Amino acid sequence: xxxxxxxxxxxxxxxxxxxxxxxxxxxxxxxxxxxxxxxxxxxxxxxxxxxxxxxxxxxxxxxxxxxxxxxxxxxxxxxxxxxxxxxxxxxxxxxxxxxxxxxxxxxxxxxxxxxxxxxxxxxxxxxxxxxxxxxxxxxxxxxxxxxxxxxxxxxxxxxxxxxxxxxxxxxxxxxxxxxxxxxxxxxxxxxxxxxxxxxxxxxxxxxxxxxxxxxxxxxxxxxxxxxxxxxxxxxxxxxxxxxxxxxxxxxxxxxxxxxxxxxxxxxxxxxxxxxxxxxxxxxxxxxxxxxxxxxxxxxxxxxxxxxxxxxxxxxxxxxxxxxxxxxxxxxxxxxxxxxxxxxxxxxxxxxxxxxxxxxxxxxxxxxxxxxxxxxxxxxxxxxxxxxxxxxxxxxxxxxxxxx
Numbered sequence: 001x002x003x004x005x006x007x008x009x010x011x012x013x014x015x016x017x018x019x020x021x022x023x024x025x026x027x028x029x030x031x032x033x034x035x036x037x038x039x040x041x042x043x044x045x046x047x048x049x050x051x052x053x054x055x056x057x058x059x060x061x062x063x064x065x066x067x068x069x070x071x072x073x074x075x076x077x078x079x080x081x082x083x084x085x086x087x088x089x090x091x092x093x094x095x096x097x098x099x100x101x102x103x104x105x106x107x108x109x110x111x112x113x114x115x116x117x118x119x120x121x122x123x124x125x126x127x128x129x130x131x132x133x134x135x136x137x138x139x140x141x142x143x144x145x146x147x148x149x150x151x152x153x154x155x156x157x158x159x160x161x162x163x164x165x166x167x168x169x170x171x172x173x174x175x176x177x178x179x180x181x182x183x184x185x186x187x188x189x190x191x192x193x194x195x196x197x198x199x200x201x202x203x204x205x206x207x208x209x210x211x212x213x214x215x216x217x218x219x220x221x222x223x224x225x226x227x228x229x230x231x232x233x234x235x236x237x238x239x240x241x242x243x244x245x246x247x248x249x250x251x252x253x254x255x256x257x258x259x260x261x262x263x264x265x266x267x268x269x270x271x272x273x274x275x276x277x278x279x280x281x282x283x284x285x286x287x288x289x290x291x292x293x294x295x296x297x298x299x300x301x302x303x304x305x306x307x308x309x310x311x312x313x314x315x316x317x318x319x320x321x322x323x324x325x326x327x328x329x330x331x332x333x334x335x336x337x338x339x340x341x342x343x344x345x346x347x348x349x350x351x352x353x354x355x356x357x358x359x360x361x362x363x364x365x366x367x368x369x370x371x372x373x374x375x376x377x378x379x380x381x382x383x384x385x386x387x388x389x390x391x392x393x394x395x396x397x398x399x400x401x402x403x
């Protein structure tokens with residue numbers, strides 16, 4: 001095996017682990033949301049602002065992390081972003097003010113935003129075109145490992161210690177991975193000086209304008225955004241439904257959350273196999289949309305079974321699992337589709353796509369929190385609404401437009 005091949009293997013491992021740990025900034029304490037709301041004496045909607053502001057911060061940071069890494073290098077951007085994030089993580093663990101925690105969550109988002117965006121640019125620069133889709137799919141497994149494992153770990157930590165220790169342990173993990181990232185990651189942006197020489201703020205804004213005014217880009221964004229909004233609505237409200245409304249222990253809740261999150265892992269495996277077998281990106285996304293339609297139907301069917309606790313919980317949980325499955329078929333092909341559609345402005349296109357899909361995610365978290373019904377009803381409504389959004393956008397694109 002050549003040194004380049006060895007580096008590629010080490011690189012994807014460290015990037016995947018970094019994505020997992022930074023995404024766990026939310027997932028690790030989600031089982032403790034009801035406990036935290038009680039401790040701070042606030043409503044679920046107020047407590048959910050720790051998620052909403054974090055996601056909105058990510059959305060804004062996604063717009064600038066690509067250009068920052070163009071000007072200062074991929075490696076330096078990731079290392080500094082992680083350093084800021086781990087400092088905020090430790091400060092959150094010691095804070096007694098919810099307002100201050102919400103503020104710190106904005107700084108904590110810097111690490112996850114840098115990993116989410118800059119890692120994709122590194123992947124684009126290190127791996128060849130034939131490796132790109134499968135490596136992107138593998139990298140995005142970090143998005144499912146976090147909600148699959150972090151809630152279980154967090155539930156045990158919160159049960160035996162408290163929610164503060166979930167952030168302390170997360171901070172320690174960030175320190176360890178920062179050290180590995182410092183050793184492993186090499187600078188892949190060989191055009192830093194050219195980017196600096198050519199950089200103009202007006203040109204950057206023009207690049208973003210060219211991307212966001214592209215009809216196909218907007219359709220891509222809404223397809224992915226609908227699935228993100230649906231799942232983040234589920235993340236934000238599920239602990240209140242399972243723990244408060246149906247009195248399921250936080251440990252069992254974390255197991256259910258893990259089952260739901262593993263839907264992405266299965267979907268990614270199948271999607272990668274189909275891609276290697278020559279299935280077109282449009283057809284991969286179509287599979288995800290068909291699953292989303294099944295979710296709508298299953299969610300509607302669950303409503304008459306509300307009085308049958310086991311059946312209702314099973315149907316809602318399976319719906320959440322299917323949403324994650326659908327995301328695995330939708331997200332990687334569209335990410336690669338955007339990179340291919342904007343080869344000269346890929347850092348802007350990827351950043352803007354990620355920003356807007358997380359705007360959808362934050363909106364989903366906010367939307368499910370302000371609905372005036374029981375948590376289970378709020379989840380049902382948000383699941384149907386946002387799945388229909390993805391379906392509507394998909395119907396507006398042609399097979400030849402996604403490749």
